[in-house]
Amino acid sequence: MKNIIKGRAYVVGDSVDTDVIIPARFLTTDNANELAAHCMEDLDKDFSKKVKTGDIIVAGDNFGCGSSREHAPIAIKASGISAVIAKSFARIFLRNCINIGLMVFVCDMKKDTRPGDEITVDMQKGEIANARTKKIYQVKPVPEFIKKIVSSGGLLNYAVQRRK
Amino acid sequence: MNYVENILSHASGRKSTSAGEYIEARCDTVLMNDVTGPLAVKEFLKRGKKIKNPGSVVIVCDHFTPNKDIKSAENVKFLRDFAKKQKIRFFEIGDGGVEHVILPEKGIVKPGDVVIGADSHTCTYGALGAFSTGVGSTDAAFAMLTGKIWFMVPEVMEFVYSGKKGKFITGKDLILLTIGKIGVNGANYKAMKFAGPVIRALSMDERFTMCNMAIEAGGKAGFVVPDKKTAEYIKGRPGKKARVFADGASAQTLKMDISSVKPLVAAPHLPDKVGPAAKMNKVKIDQAVIGSCTNGRISDFAQAAKIMKGRKISAGLRCIILPGSQQVYAEALKKGYIETFLKAGCVIAPPTCGPCLGGHMGILAGGETAISTTNRNFVGRMGATSSRVYLASPYTAAASALRGRIISPEQL
Structure with a gap:
């Protein structure tokens, strides 16, 4: 697992729900690339054109609230987003990210982050830095049990490895 | 524990x-x-x-x-x-x-x-x-x-x-x-x-x-x-x-002491934007949806039918009734609720999630407004991103369907 994640910030507000992350009209497929083409479409129709591989979503409270559709984190991951940082996450969305291996960090930094800021996450140190503001934030530590799932490469790999 | x-x-x-x-x-x-x-x-x-x-x-x-x-x-x-x-x-x-x-x-x-x-x-x-x-x-x-x-x-x-x-x-x-x-x-x-x-x-x-x-x-x-x-x-x-x-x-x-609570509605675009239905009378509606995993059971239809009995929904409004199951549908039919809804001018859909999540059977066009007994009113939830959904009880949704605007059932 990489210990440093670096990318440009894509900033969103509070309670970004899974219906805007991937609207129901696209839920007849689970193809990651098809989903990515419509990611965040109802919030920002140019999202898929704007984001570059490695970008980091920086959000406020309650990111990913609403439906349990795993299509939402799949769409975000396949868009090239390397991590999502939010003040808080809705729980089903957070589980889904852990289970599919999309990196998520709980950190309250949205209010002083601007779109395009260079963000660096140092997972070893548990720190996030904003290059423009020179601010350094502490990440909420990850429980051991969750670390095991993530280091196995997701929940199902964890299940298979444990079976051996 | x-x-x-x-x-x-x-x-x-x-x-x-x-x-x-x-x-x-x-x-x-x-x-x-x-x-x-x-x-x-x-x-x-x-x-x-x-x-x-x-x-x-x-x-x-x-x-x-x-x-x-x-x-x-x-x-x-x-x-x-x-x-x-x-x-x-x-x-x-x-x-x-x-x-x-x-x-x-x-x-x-x-x-x-x-x-x-x-x-x-x-x-x-x-x-x-x-x-x-x-x-x-x-x-x-x-x-x-x-x-x-x-x-x-x-x-x-x-x-x-x-x-x-x-x-x-x-x-x-x-x-x-x-x-x-x-x-x-x-x-x-x-x-x-x-x-x-x-x-x-x-x-x-x-x-x-x-x-x-x-x-x-x-x-x-x-x-x-x-x-x-x-x-x-x-x-x-x-x-x-x-x-x-x-x-x-x-x-x-x-x-919570609920003695003074009046019928409530959640306004777009989050379920916590809650206020009394009686204070939202200016909101004109194009569609009413009654059903879903939230309010698609027999007593929900009993409540809606009680309001609609012998009355007609507002001209130019669509009211979609979605029984939550085949069993609920059969019971609503037996109790006469389906007939009440049909006579009021509603359309009866098969048991499905349908419009609740913007799937089918009642998608909203741009700028349209619905009152719905479902659970979410997020942006684009029931259709176009410029459409709006207000969440309410079957009583309130039915009363609003009759009036063509959001009202409290007490205002009928």
């Missing part, structure tokens, strides 16, 4: 558990639908051949059924074939309906069970005293492989309702009141316990409505500790026996 801790320690084979601990628990029921199921099954099939505990797995195709297009038809076919091969329960549309309406109806969920569903409204079954929560497709695949699920044991946030319930006040109004008070993430990660004299007197249907919307406050689960009404509900239904667990102290308690 409280009720949730007791259920989860039993299900994880431990002597005790407490809030904040990570556990692996046995799943009594694992539910999937036509949106989340295909992904779960594909992930399962990459790593396993036979479901660990086939008796626990249930598939209900309800989101885009009757199949709205070729892709959704292929998804349902894929799940039907998988169910046949694995010998798991699969409900055809003629014997089914909306997942969270039919599982209790058919006796699949019982008090004390641990239920996971790859659908966020799986929290509905807390009304029966199950520990029941929504998860993703990968979790469902894991549960098919192992028979288990990982959880963090949640804290219990208790809501105690007292006072005299006003006319036209339903479980929907109480849960909207609660979400309005604590916000859309006010109960994030927590189990919401609904208690007090008002809940004890509340029908099972309305308890289902309240637990169903726990997720709209971020809740991991919603529940009512089983009582006489629960026992009456499960009596005579097939399936295994209920498990009985003791309750204990909650981490947090919120008391």
